[in-house]
Amino acid sequence: MSELNKSYPFKGVDVDPEQIEKLKNYYDDTLFALFTTRYGPKGYLFTKDFGSLGAEIYNMDLRPSDIFVVTFPKCGTTWTQELVWLVANDFNYEAAAASTLNTRFPFIESSVLMNNGSISTVFKDDKLIESMVKNVFKLDNVNNLPSPRFLKSHLPLSMLSPRLLDTCKVVYVARDPRDVAVSFYHHSDLMKMLKEGSDFKTYWNLFIKDLISWTPFFEHLKEAWELRNHPNMLFLFYEELSQDLAACARRIAKFLDKEVTEEQIEKLCDHLKIDNFKKNKSVNLKDLQQIGVFNSKGSFIREGKVGGWRKHFDEEMAQQAEQWMEENLRDTDLRFPNF
Template sequence: MSDDQTVISRARLVPVKGILLADHVAEGFEAVSAFRPLPSDILIAAYPKSGSTWTQEIVDLLLHDGDAEICRRAPINERTVLLEATTVVRRQSGLDQLKKMDPPRVIKTHLPLQMVPAGFWDNKCKMIYIARNAKDTIVSLYYYQKMNTFSPEPGPWDSFIHKFMHGELGWGYWHDHVKGFWEEREKRNIHYIFYEDMKENPRREVERLAKYLDLSLSDDVISRIVELTTFKNMKDNPMANQSSVPKEIYNQSISKFMRKGEVADWKNHFTPEQAAEFDEDYEKKMKQVDMPFRTQL
């Protein structure tokens, strides 16, 4: 694919219910909104580049008693389906994929809370939300949009920071996204995970996830799952690292889908001036909520 074709194929952002979505996602949103999940469906929600792929792999292993071979049966995006995926970037839409899957189905979404199909709440589906500190999220998202030729053009780093701060990227403001699920977590039985907690003590978080999913697994199985889902092992696992996505879509010569997986990589990207401006904006948007985000460990 030539550079010209790549530029032409990049998504445009259009507003849907006040939230900017990629045009191909917006076109299918009405059908996604009407989706009726099964009570046994499990939803993993996250703002993009917050650790949802990591969480998907852990959940798949938990559901299959830590059996690594079963969890290599297909690439991650076929084992757990992105609800709003479209045929523009996949062979079939997320909704079509789900019709062919046996329960319990694990579903992923980047939609903010107010756009999650009502059926998930009506059927009291298990719901997991993974949140990552804003600074590391924006760095990871920047590299992702550079390598993902169907995402909107990220532009230069400095302007990308401002787009993030002003809610001009897809899926709405990061701040509203993480707050929306946080504030409803108890009322709606949402299992809320912080990326930094997963990095600090993965065993504790895997055990918490197992308990939430009503699974009783041996210590050995938990240990195996923790080991199988280290960043290095997932990066080397072709069924987890998205290497099966055609290079016309994910150009991993620009940046790997699984790039670093670190906490505090933002320090290698933000200038002191950018960090100060970002922190001031962050304080304004997050002052009404007490969320234990950490930008370093």
């Protein structure tokens, strides 16, 4: 690791103690680690011990056959992963159903999300621990996967390998931050990351102050937007996927050099309909739900709606969001689709 650290340009800087206290008052860190440390010139928020894994990821060996799906959290990541995997694997629905998406398409920084020793402390049964470990990949396991590898990350492009786009293909998905915040809040509540009674308005104010994991949101998107014309990058909006999934599936097929028929596209779109997707055991983390990692009352795949934020924002929050978005989009031609 000493050699890796020499070529890792990012140092961690803890957020100030007052902000850490706010996070401790809002988050439940029994199982999942708090994000309290900023990395890099953009100040992306990660866990305190992220640096070691971050160096491994930054220096990981890439292969020309690798396919990455990269997003800020809750931007349609799971949806896009399943779409990409099926197109790339000639619509092998049987193989997809036989193995969880986390196994087929591992989340490369997932191991840093857990509190050290929390799995063995919280889950006493060996079978439960085994199920949990299946969903939390160590990078060594990823390095040993056969080609082609399908890899998921929420890291901004600047914190992935600098050789990424010159080596392999990347599908990046962006989404309106208001819908992202709502989805991320519900996800955090479902995964027992929040203390009881943690309200959305508080979450939103943490989000726009870059005190939610993987923020700052707009810096994450802008990095990808600036590279959208690279031949190995396909930049999509969640809103485009929602509005015309078939067209996006064709774009992905073209990007992956795959020929597809209209019949295949039609079947794929039916497979990916939210109502069908919610019932798909290979993508909705039912094994984690069964061992108590997240609440039994909810579903990992939620509504998937565009504009659902309107049900959660009062007038003050809506105006605040509009101003925040305008300020952050002022220096870029990045705009979210309006459907």
